[in-house]
Amino acid sequence: MALKTIVVFVDQTAASDARVRYAAGLAMRHQAHLIGLFIVPNAWQHDRADSNIQGGAAIHEMLERHNLIESDALRAAGRSFEAMAARDDASFEYRAVRGGDVGELVRLHCLHSDLVVVGHPSAGLPAGWSPEQMLLSTGVPVLIVPASWPEGTIARKVLFAWNASREARRAITDSLPVLRAAESVSVVVVDPTNNPLHGQEPGADIAHHLSRHGVAARVEQLQSRGEPIAEVIRRYAAKDQSDLIVLGAYSHSPRRELLFGGVTRTLLGKVTIPTLISH
Structure with missing residues (x-):
């Protein structure tokens, strides 16, 4: 695409x-x-x-x-x-x-x-x-x-939030042209051992998949230690100077996220870095 x-x-x-x-x-x-x-x-x-x-x-x-x-x-x-x-x-x-x-x-x-x-x-x-x-x-x-985003910084350092969901996989397809054009892509996996869908080496397989498409990807495994996952993603984005966050939105249903909160709702509640969402 x-x-x-x-x-x-x-x-x-x-x-x-x-x-x-x-x-x-x-x-x-x-x-x-x-x-x-x-x-x-x-x-x-x-x-x-x-x-x-x-x-x-x-x-x-x-x-x-x-x-x-x-x-x-x-x-x-x-x-x-x-x-x-x-x-x-x-x-x-x-x-x-x-x-x-x-x-x-x-x-x-x-x-x-x-x-x-x-x-x-x-x-x-x-x-x-x-x-x-x-x-x-x-x-x-x-x-x-x-509204506060400065002119000239456009999707050079991308943070891709990977949770091995259908929505995250869809986000790869939808954002692939942007990921290819980026100088670097960090595939961020939060609390990888809590999700058996990641496989033996969380993030490695999807990073290999991206590399075959010409994406300069690296894997970052992070621990939340009880902190909201959205805050872990935000903090890493600031530390890595990411200028775009990509995520599959609503891995849980929007109704469930409305009732109990969720990564998508929290990240979109206060957008400080350009954020691409896919579903």
């Missing part, structure tokens, strides 16, 4: 700039087509008093004003996206989504991509949607870029 189509969610916040810069850099590295997806704001949400307007002329003026607000937002977001996406020989386009069923329209656009890029804490997604929901509803891997 190659990374050839990337969708990034665009809005009018400062957080949008970080994710668009990241997505544009990733698209250039992989010679991928970049799609900026903007959800046009509903002007009705800005002034509820408009619902009390009466009279033909007043209603006409209100509709004109709403159209102007939406058009201005559309153009401003488009200019910002194009300023960051327009690089040498870059392939990109800007799309807008509006209407009542925005969630399903957005989902349709994402289904035809190899990767979806969103932000944190502001994801840029439709109201009520989360990165996890986008992942689970489309099956397309989602890369979450924190």
